[in-house]
Amino acid sequence: MIAQVQTVIPAPVDSKVVKKSEFEQYAQEKANALKNASGEEFSLLSLADVTKTILHHAFWLAEQKQKLSLRQYKQLLLEQGWKGEEKRYLKIAAVFGEFSPQDLAQIEPLTVYQLANNSNKYKSVIEALFDLRAITQEAVRSLVKQKRTPREPKPEKPSIWRRTKNGGRYCQIPAIHEQDEHTGMALQSMIDTEGLSAQQIVAEAIALRKAYKEGLLVVVEENKN
Template structure:
């Protein structure tokens, strides 16, 4: 569809909505005028005019949908080869209804599509454009950056692993804070009475817990009543 739009580059008009004959007349006049323009000047002029053409087309199509019957509107789409592509232009017309094609002429065509297709996401940006005396591509980029929602920081996955200087790693259990200090008191008593290190006792405890989870160990009810 963009290829068709680029070949239709109208001159500036005062009204957003133009009739079929006017639309085609502007397209032909501008196409003829651009035959004499070449090189860098052509690229600079065509970017703004393509953007204006997209907006003229969007406003004109939206008006036709309102004025024509459903049958006539569908026939129009088929005749012009726009069937299936009309929704994106109707979105543009709805989102930029308070602007004129000239207002947005300095915005890149892809940016126009981007804002229209994500109007909820960029609502603050679009509203802010109304307050600008001159709307440029750089201004839009700045607004998008300004209103970009910060990405939620992903919580770090807890890890007990630490690295040694030679590239190896070791396990380090974080500090255990308890009001009654039961875990620490029990561990210390086991170390004192059994002569084992804290690491040995923790390793045995983890092995027992894993055995229980795997069904190799069961709790026995010692209640003799």
């Protein structure tokens, strides 16, 4: 009698599960390493490992988005509690896709987010990273400072208004500098001869000029004949 041999068909390997397991294993290993570190060692270790974990996560998430169907991808986000948070990690993957997590390990996590979220603004900085022998936080900070486009100062709109302590305002005419001092001398003469204040004379002069501009006054040339 021939014994029947039951054929065992291996279950298909879900690449998503494998990748997810690898990522979770990596995160757990780093968490354990951080627990065992202390003092200065903890500070140095946490900087590199947090940055690498962020990059590993970003690259893995971008890979899943390409491999999975839209429904599966959305389900993954829901399961992991990442819905609404995924966009910034996809930006990181898009911007730093040509680097490895180890390459960028010495950059602070906030700097990684800053460069990725403002990739157009920092395009020249990101491109310059390829030329660095060692990508460190100090080097990146220096690049940001070098590549920063100086802002052109906005021309200030002249204003004659000044504020009082009680919140009111008053008009103050700036100093008038003339080589022949014609305006100042004429104004002083009017003050002396007419007994008016400088403010009254200026107010009258402005009223006359305004009336002239509005066509209410005309210049009449004297007939010399």
